[in-house]
Amino acid sequence: MRENRNSKAKILLITEDVKLQDYIALILIGEGYIVNTYTSGKELLNNINREPFDLIIVGFSSPNINGLDICKNIRETFLLRQTPVIMLLDDNDPLNKAKSIYSGADDYIEKSLLSAELLLRVKTALWRMYRYKDVNPLTKLPGxxxxxxxxxxxxxxxxxxxxxxxxxxxxxxxxxxxxxxxxxxxxxxxxxxxxxxxxxxxxxxxxxxxxxxxxxxxxxxxxxxxxxxxxxxxxxxxxxxxxxxxxxxxxxxxxxxxxxxxxxxxxxxxxxxxxxxxxxxxxxxxxx
Structure with a gap:
């Protein structure tokens, strides 16, 4: 697990593709976000209760990561159940988009659109959380x-x-x-x-x-x-x-x-x- 710290929201990034992970992390860190990364779903689930996050980005599917299962686990964990989740999709398949939402994800983004839409999706998800959800701004806990x-x-x-x-x-x-x-x-x-x-x-x-x-x-x-x-x-x-x-x-x-x-x-x-x-x-x- 790698961690980079700055002054903004804390984002958890889960994807098995190291190059993709580095690319996304670079964009987010450039905006001042704190980024924690995992490349294994098992490692994540073993540590999921360690600390709170403001936003989670997870890959839809790969040999060691099942994004749908991870999303369901997040929604069953008291520390993260109100945390917004964005699913990383390989393509424009409508079925995968539906599966993502039904598993508990708040939004999704196709990998081909990352450069154009990543920051917009991240900022929108964070804005919605603080605007509509009952979250204390200091502790990030439910109210x-x-x-x-x-x-x-x-x-x-x-x-x-x-x-x-x-x-x-x-x-x-x-x-x-x-x-x-x-x-x-x-x-x-x-x-x-x-x-x-x-x-x-x-x-x-x-x-x-x-x-x-x-x-x-x-x-x-x-x-x-x-x-x-x-x-x-x-x-x-x-x-x-x-x-x-x-x-x-x-x-x-x-x-x-x-x-x-x-x-x-x-x-x-x-x-x-x-x-x-x-x-x-x-x-x-x-x-x-």
């Missing part, structure tokens, strides 16, 4: 509408499930002290921590959403919820100090000016369930 839809689906399925709600204690005061930019870094770290925890201890059918601010919700199996909450709290407590200045880190608190001009002291951010008066990770179970 409130998607979470409500997922909860309704779980309830209607009559299966057992558990819901975890995560909110940082006094996060607003952290923003008052350090500003929104550093606050955003904490939010992105938190999103990645919860995502990795779901990947490690849950399954592909789990769900994670970001309501905005410091509010997250995740859905998993009842037998997994306790270990997930413990893991999130432990890892967060172990790493959160790295976001503080040395003085505040040593004091284990921040001092913030209040509206009256006085100084208030607030503890280090935490996800904690040891105080009933504070919102930490709440475990909500639905058993039918």
């Amino acid at each position: 409130v509408s998607s979470a409500l839809k997922e909860l309704r689906s779980e309830i209607e399925s009559k299966k057992h499930f558990a819901v975890g709600y995560a909110e940082l204690y006094k996060f607003r005061r952290f923003n008052d002290k350090y500003g929104f930019s550093r606050g955003d870094e904490v939010i992105k770290y938190t999103a990645e921590l919860i995502r990795k925890t779901l990947v490690e201890f849950g399954s592909a059918s789990d769900f994670l959403a970001h309501f905005g601010g410091d509010d997250f919700i995740f859905i998993t199996a009842p037998e997994s919820i306790d270990v997930m909450c413990k893991e999130i709290i432990t890892e967060f407590d172990s790493n959160i100090l790295s976001f503080y200045d040395v003085e505040d880190r040593n004091r284990r608190s921040i001092i913030v000016k209040n509206r009256k001009g006085g100084l208030d002291t607030y503890p280090i951010l935490r996800y904690s369930t040891d105080n009933a008066g504070h919102t930490g990770i709440k475990k909500l179970r639905k058993k039918v």
Whole structure:
């Protein structure tokens, strides 16, 4: 696997044709996109839960890549199920176009039209995602509408499930002290921590959403919820100090000016369930 980094959206490219892969990657990198590449469907599926992407481009068919199967797997994976997919087609066969859409692809492009249409298709797919889909622009996670839809689906399925709600204690005061930019870094770290925890201890059918601010919700199996909450709290407590200045880190608190001009002291951010008066990770179970 090869990876190139820049400042724009992150794109996953899957094709067995190395020359074609290099050609597409060169065009995308030239536009400032981050491009991760795979040449094997098996390798991809083994690593599909590792990190989120903004867009996926996959070859329709080759000896080691079945684009239709990959697309179906993407739609069944909580981390990528809302990610737009563009299928690379060898020709203008209408049947293959139909198969691509029915497998879950959002769009397709013929290889002969790459030079003329690739960037247009990519930019259109990304624009549609941010314009129409319920995606948080900071964490790239589903938002409130998607979470409500997922909860309704779980309830209607009559299966057992558990819901975890995560909110940082006094996060607003952290923003008052350090500003929104550093606050955003904490939010992105938190999103990645919860995502990795779901990947490690849950399954592909789990769900994670970001309501905005410091509010997250995740859905998993009842037998997994306790270990997930413990893991999130432990890892967060172990790493959160790295976001503080040395003085505040040593004091284990921040001092913030209040509206009256006085100084208030607030503890280090935490996800904690040891105080009933504070919102930490709440475990909500639905058993039918």
